[in-house]
Amino acid sequence: MASITEYYAGKSVLITGATGFMGKVLVEKLLWSCPDVKALYILVRPKAGQSMEQRVSHMMKCKLFDRVREANPDFHKKIIPISSELTQPGLSISPEDVEKLSACINIVFHCAATIRFDEPLKHALQLNVIATQELLSLAQRMHHLEAFIHISTAYANCNRKHIDEVIYPPPVEPKKLIESLEWMDDGIVQDITPRLIGDRPNTYTYTKALAEYVVQQEQDKLNIGIIRPSIVGASWQEPFPGWIDNFNGPSGVFIAAGKGILRTMRANNDAVADLIPVDVVVNLTLAVGWYTAVHRPKTTLVYNCTSGGINPFHWGEIEHHVISSFKRNPLEQAFRRPNANITSNYLINQYWILVSHKFPALIYDLFLRLCGQKPQMMRIFNRLHKAIGLLEYFSSQDWEWNSDNISMLMTGPAGYKGAHYSI
Numbered sequence: 001m002a003s004i005t006e007y008y009a010g011k012s013v014l015i016t017g018a019t020g021f022m023g024k025v026l027v028e029k030l031l032w033s034c035p036d037v038k039a040l041y042i043l044v045r046p047k048a049g050q051s052m053e054q055r056v057s058h059m060m061k062c063k064l065f066d067r068v069r070e071a072n073p074d075f076h077k078k079i080i081p082i083s084s085e086l087t088q089p090g091l092s093i094s095p096e097d098v099e100k101l102s103a104c105i106n107i108v109f110h111c112a113a114t115i116r117f118d119e120p121l122k123h124a125l126q127l128n129v130i131a132t133q134e135l136l137s138l139a140q141r142m143h144h145l146e147a148f149i150h151i152s153t154a155y156a157n158c159n160r161k162h163i164d165e166v167i168y169p170p171p172v173e174p175k176k177l178i179e180s181l182e183w184m185d186d187g188i189v190q191d192i193t194p195r196l197i198g199d200r201p202n203t204y205t206y207t208k209a210l211a212e213y214v215v216q217q218e219q220d221k222l223n224i225g226i227i228r229p230s231i232v233g234a235s236w237q238e239p240f241p242g243w244i245d246n247f248n249g250p251s252g253v254f255i256a257a258g259k260g261i262l263r264t265m266r267a268n269n270d271a272v273a274d275l276i277p278v279d280v281v282v283n284l285t286l287a288v289g290w291y292t293a294v295h296r297p298k299t300t301l302v303y304n305c306t307s308g309g310i311n312p313f314h315w316g317e318i319e320h321h322v323i324s325s326f327k328r329n330p331l332e333q334a335f336r337r338p339n340a341n342i343t344s345n346y347l348i349n350q351y352w353i354l355v356s357h358k359f360p361a362l363i364y365d366l367f368l369r370l371c372g373q374k375p376q377m378m379r380i381f382n383r384l385h386k387a388i389g390l391l392e393y394f395s396s397q398d399w400e401w402n403s404d405n406i407s408m409l410m411t412g413p414a415g416y417k418g419a420h421y422s423i
């Protein structure tokens, strides 16, 4: 049986979301560990005044790609950008590119999504659900497709306490929701969003749950694997320890604490902080791609890519590690010396917000005004409070994820022993 590295040799891979946090690490790892991969087709849109080509060339200069660049200075030749805006009909891929992809792609990794917790429902639906449907339709036109791997989230079913590696019935039939929202203006959609999302905390988890369902609907036609990572953090080992390029999830909170801005946050000290390093998720993704293509499971397998069941780490411990490490390695231009407390008590948290956040911000802004400068601290705190308000749901409770399929992959007859793909 082909090893993971052997499997990818000579294959053409399509990746969505390759410019994102996880997508970049996936591209790097494929180029590094599977040097004989034939080509990586990546769907990219122009953004922020940069063309698709400029964005890709900028991305390849990133430190993340140092080891690949050193091993093969021509590595960029394997990356083939395809212009695509996923929110447009047909993913706005040109007919020529559709032909090209249909003729050569062997495996699809669908990473693109909006991961914002405050995304308006229509947009979250458009990107996370409708674009996924469009990609599935494109995949069905691919003559040599061996596997379609969809990246979901462990929190797609966060309205449950125990989460198995199954696709749960969707909160609503996606097709009906898409049809209904089509004629509604944004104001109406905003008004009914809380009723629609029900016991889920945001449009992100809601639309990711719907996306899992639409992916599963194609299981008779495609060979599918679904990966559900929990809270994806900085790299553990590869390409080097500690790589991260965003403020998502807890990383923005950590930086705010390191800058001495964040002094208090509502979280449950004893709740499991289900963090998973990005390189572990990427290793699993490549292993799942290989397993799905080679073993062709009869039904869609779901992989809960979580850490809490194996190596639990708690928010209380994180607080200690974050603060002590910023005390040892202080950040530049900190507002105050780092010192943060997490509490599960609403009133205590409100008290410390007043005393340790708002009052110092007020004083500092007054000082800035007196110096003839624009006040800024209260604005920063308001944004921080909005962000942590959206994150608290996840740091205040525990979930239990079954991870039998991950164990099967690592230790079962598939023989995946983790060499070069530690999970």
Ligand SMILES: CCCCC/C=C\C/C=C\CCCCCCCC(=O)SCCNC(=O)CCNC(=O)[C@H](O)C(C)(C)COP(=O)(O)OP(=O)(O)OC[C@H]1O[C@@H](n2cnc3c(N)ncnc32)[C@H](O)[C@@H]1OP(=O)(O)O
Pocket: 115, 116, 117, 118, 153, 154, 155, 230, 231, 232, 247, 248, 249, 250, 251, 252, 253, 254, 255, 256, 257, 265, 267, 315, 318, 319, 322, 323, 340, 342, 383, 386, 387, 390, 391, 392, 394, 395
């Ligand atoms: C010391 C004690 C520590 C104890 C830790 C305790 C608890 C940890 C807390 C939380 C853990 C829960 C994590 C749950 C994750 C669930 C897992 C998932 O499924 S994945 C996807 C996760 N998605 C996200 O994390 C996205 C969340 N972010 C958003 O939804 C939005 O960014 C927002 C928070 C609503 C803010 O939106 P806004 O429009 O106001 O800002 P922008 O996003 O446009 O960003 C503007 C600007 O600010 C920077 N930024 C963004 N977030 C932060 C932040 N948290 N802290 C600091 N700065 C932040 C951003 O980079 C932009 O910068 P620039 O303008 O320069 O580009």
Ligand SMILES: NC(=O)C1=CN([C@@H]2O[C@H](COP(=O)(O)OP(=O)(O)OC[C@H]3O[C@@H](n4cnc5c(N)ncnc54)[C@H](OP(=O)(O)O)[C@@H]3O)[C@@H](O)[C@H]2O)C=CC1
Pocket: 016, 017, 018, 019, 020, 021, 022, 023, 043, 044, 045, 047, 084, 085, 086, 087, 110, 111, 112, 113, 114, 115, 127, 151, 152, 153, 154, 208, 228, 229, 230, 231, 232, 233, 246, 248, 249
């Ligand atoms: N980060 C996390 O903690 C977790 C993430 N996940 C899942 O992992 C996957 C990747 O997440 P992550 O890398 O963190 O997310 P990022 O936000 O870093 O990346 C999102 C990617 O999607 C692309 N994208 C977004 N909108 C469009 C669009 N309209 N057209 C084309 N491309 C678009 C982005 O492209 P562009 O650069 O052009 O914006 C980017 O490449 C997602 O499916 C997410 O749900 C699951 C659990 C946790």
